[in-house]
Amino acid sequence: MNKINAYLAKVSNAIDSENGEKLAAALRLDDDHVYKLADALGKVHNLPSVVGNRLNTPWSDIVAAHLRVVKEGILEESEEQVASLQNALAQTFHDAFTGMMRWTLPVLYTIDTDLRRRCIKADNVRLAKGDKARWREEAVRGISKAFAACCTDRFGILEKSKKWGTYRILNLLLKMYTEMNQTNLTSTILRSVANADLPSLDQFPIADQVTFKYYTGMLAFYDEQYKKAEECLSFALKRCKAKGPDTKRLAKNKMLILNYLIPTRLLCGTLPHPTLFEKYPIVHRLYGNFVLAIRNGDVRLYDESLSKKQRELIRRGTWLAVERARIVAVRVLFRKTWIIHDRTTRVPMAAFRQAMQLAGTEVDLDEVQCMLAIMIDRGYLKGYLSFEKQTVVLKNEGPFPPVASVPL
C-alpha cells in the first residue's frame, strides 16, 4: 500500500509541476514501477477509489486505467487483455486530452506508443491462433482522435498549444498504416495536415521532421513520384543523426531511408559513392550489383541480379523500381558503344547487337532494334532508326542526354 501511495505521490507531484516527462515515465509500460508495484497492486481491491483519493479527475481516471493495465493485463500475462485495457486507457486519456496543454504531450506519446506496441503483440497472438487481427485497427482509431485533437487545437498561446504534437502523432499513424498495408488511408490525414493551421515543419523537432520526410518519401516512392521521393528521402538521410545515444537504432533508420533512396536515385541517374556501401553493408548486399551493372552497362549482370534478389527486393518493396532502372544499364551500354565508334552520328545497328553480345546477352538483330526504338521513345537516346540502312542516326550533340533529365 505504501508503494502505491509513493507512486501516486510521484504522479501527483508531476501533475502539479506540469512535468510531462516524469508523468509519462510513470505511465509507461516498460518503466520500473510496473514491477515494483506488482505485489501491492495484487492486494488492492478498489483501485479507482484508492487513486481517486490522491488525484483529481481526469488524472485519477487515467492513472487508474493505467494501473488496471498493469494489474489485469501485464501481471496476468495476457496480451489481448493488455491491448484491450491499454485501449481503454488511451480512450480515457484522449477524451480528457482536448482540455490539456502542451506539457502533457509526452504522456500522449507514451500512451500511444505503448498502445501500438501492445496491439501488435496482441494481434500476433490472435494470428497465431488463427483469428483475424483486430487490435491495430482499434489503436488506429484511438490515435486518429488524438491526432485530430493536436491538429485542430485552438488554444490561443502557440507556445502552450498541442499543435506541437501533430507531426509526432502523424508519424505514428503513418507507421501503423504502413505496417497494416493500408497506405491508401494515409491520404486523408496528410491532407488535413497540409490544410491545417500549423507552424511550418522546420519549426518542429528535427526527429519529427526526419521521420515525416521518410514516410512521405516512401509513400511518394510507392506512388511512383520519384522526383518527390528523392527530395524527401534525401532530406531525411542528410538530417538523420548518425551518432548518438542509440547508434544502433540510428544506423537502422539510415538504412531504411537508403533502401528507398538508392533505387530512386538509380532511376534518376545518380549512383551512390563507393564509400556509402562501405558504411552500410546490408544496403551494399542488396543493391551493390545493380549499381555495378549500371556503371558498366552490364545488362546481363543486371538481369541476373534481378532474378536472384527478387524475393528480397519484393520484401522491401523496391523490386518494381529496380526493374524499371534496368533501362539505365542499357543506356550506359549503348552510350559506350557510341563512344567506341568515335562518337559518330551514324552507327550500324549491328554494332549495338555486338555490344549486347559482349555484355553477355544473346539477342537477335530485331530485338536490338526494338530496344533501340524503346530508348528513343523514352528519351534516353536522341536520334532515329533508319530501317533501310539498318543504322542508328544519332543527334549531333548530346545524343545520350543525362539520365537525370529524362522524364520518368
Next chain:
Amino acid sequence: MGTQSSTGMNTSSIGTPASSAALYSQQSSATSQPLAYADVVKAGNSLASATSGWTVPAQPLPKPSYTYVAPRDQKKESTQNGTSTPGTPPQKKGFDSERLPQSLREYVLRAFEKAPNPVLRDRVQNELKVMIDEATRKGALWITDWSTKPLPSSCKDSVDGEQKGPTKFQIKSTMLPPKANVIDGLSSPTPKAKQASPAPGSPLIPAKRRKSLYLPDTALSKPIPVDSSSDSDNPSADETLKKLPPSQRQKEIEKRKERAKRFKTDDRKTRENKERENRRVREAFLAAGAEGNPDVIDWDEYTIVGTCKKLEKRYLRLTSAPDPANVRPLHILRQTLELLKEKWKNEQNYTYICDQFKSLRQDLTVQRIKNDFTVAVYETHARIALEKGDLGEYNQCAAQLLQLYKIPLSGNVDEFLGYTILYLILTLNRSDTHLDPSLAPELVKLLGTLTDTDKSGRCVSHALHVRTAVTIGNYHRLFHLYNTAPKMCAYLMDHFAERERLKAMRVICKAYRPDIPIDFVAKELGFLYPNQEDDGMAVVRAREETYEWLMEKGAVFKTDGAGGGKRTTDPTGDAKEKITLDTRASLPVFADLVRRVQAKGVDIKGQIH
C-alpha cells in the same frame, strides 16, 4: 434411424418447458408480447423437474410465433437417456393425451422416420406444420384419418446410401413439440433464449433451419443470445461457441476437452505443427467454400446429398435451402461433366454450356464436394470461358481453383498459375510503360510467393517472360511469346494484344524514319508467325492482315518506298509490296489511340475494355 415411441410424442408435450425442443425460439426481446406470455406460463407451471406435469395456462392463448424452450439444465436431464442409445425411449412426461389424436402422433413419427437428414427433416417439419395448421383451422384435426393419410411429399425424397447423418439422428421428442405447441396454441416463447441443446451427440437441425419453422423470415438471420454462464469455463471459447448453433455447442465443448486431452501427451512441437496444419487446412477449406462459421469442424452433419438423377440442369440462383431432389449426387455429376465436354466439342453453344456448368458448380458447392473432380470441373469451365473470351466467368473459376489447390488438391497448377499472372497483367491499366501503382502490388505479391519450381513450369515461365516484356515494352519479344504461347495462354493474351500493338506502333513510329516496310510490322507485331518467315504464302497473308489492321487504325502510308514518294491513306492492290508505313505521319494517330486505350479501365467482373 432414430427412435420413436408413442411416449416420444408425449414428451413432446405441448408447452412443457422441460422437454422442449432443440427448436428454441427467437430472442424474446423481439416483441413484448411473447415475454408477457412466458411470464404467465412460468407462473402457472412448476418447471423444476423434467417429470413435472405441465399445467394448462388459465387464459386461452393466441397462437404465438415462438416456442418456449426449457432452460438448458432441465433439458439435459430430460434427454440424457436419449443420448446413449437410439433405443432408449424418452421419459414420459405428464402429457394430456387428449390434445392430439394418437393417429396424428403416429403419422408425425412416421414422417420423421423418413427424414433422417437435416435438410429433409426441415422440409418435413414445414410440411407437417402446414398440414396440421390447415387441419386445425378446418377443425378437421380429429376427423382426418391420419393413419391412412399419405406422408408429406418431402418424405419421399428419402436418401439412400450416401447419407451420413442417420445413425446419429434420433427423433427426439424435442423435434415434435413445436408443432404440437403451435396447434394447441400453448407454446410460449422463452423469456431469455436459453438454448436448449438436446443430448450431445445428436445432430439436430442447424439453428437457422430450425428457426424457420416458427419465426417470421426476418428472424432467420438474427443471432441467438446465449447464456454464456452455462457454457464452458473458458471465457474466450464463449465467443466461438456462441457462433455455433446451440445443438452443437455441447458437443463442441466435449470435443474440445477431448482434443485438449489428446494434445497434452504430444510433444509440443508436433502439437504446434499439427495445429498449424489443421488451421491451414481448415482455412483453405473454408476459403474455398466461403462458409460463414469458422468453428464448425464436423462437416458431415451439414452435408446435403442430392438425389436428382437428371444429367442436365439449368442454373437457378439459390434463394433458400436447396432441395435434394434437385441436386445431383457426385456420381451423376461425373457423368454430367463427360456429357458437357462432348456437347461442347460438338455444339459449341456457349450460353448453354456456361449455364450447365454453373449449375454443376452449384451442385458441388451445395454438397460441399471438394476433391479432384471439383478441380476438374472448374478447370474445364475456366478453359471454356477463356476460349470464348468470357473473362468474368474465367475469373470466378480461377479464383476458386487457386483456393482448391491450396487445400491441397492436385490439378494443373502450373497452367492456372500462368493464367493468373497473365490475367493480372491484363488488368493493369497502364500509363505509358508504367504499371498502375494501385494494381501492381498484387502482381508483385504473387511474384514474391513463387517458388523456383513454380517458376520452372512451362506456363508460369512463359507468363513471367510476358510480364517482363510488357513492363519493359519489348514488343518484339512479347509477340514472339504470343505466338508461342502454351495451352490457352494465347486466349488471355488476346485481351491485351490490341493494346500492346498500339503501344508498339507508337514506339516504332517515334523511332523509325522515314518509313518502314509493312512486312516488318507484320513480323514485329506477331501477324506473321515465327516459323513462317520462309513461307511465301504466309508472308503474303500476314502482309494483308497487317495492312487491314493498320488501315483500320488510320495509319498513313507511302507508296514508292523509302524517301520521297506520295503519301496515301489508301494503298491499292498491286502496289502493296511497295507500300510502306509513313512513320512520322502515323505517329500522332497511334499516340492518340494509345492515350485513349489507357484511359479505359477494367470493370468489376474483370472484363477489360
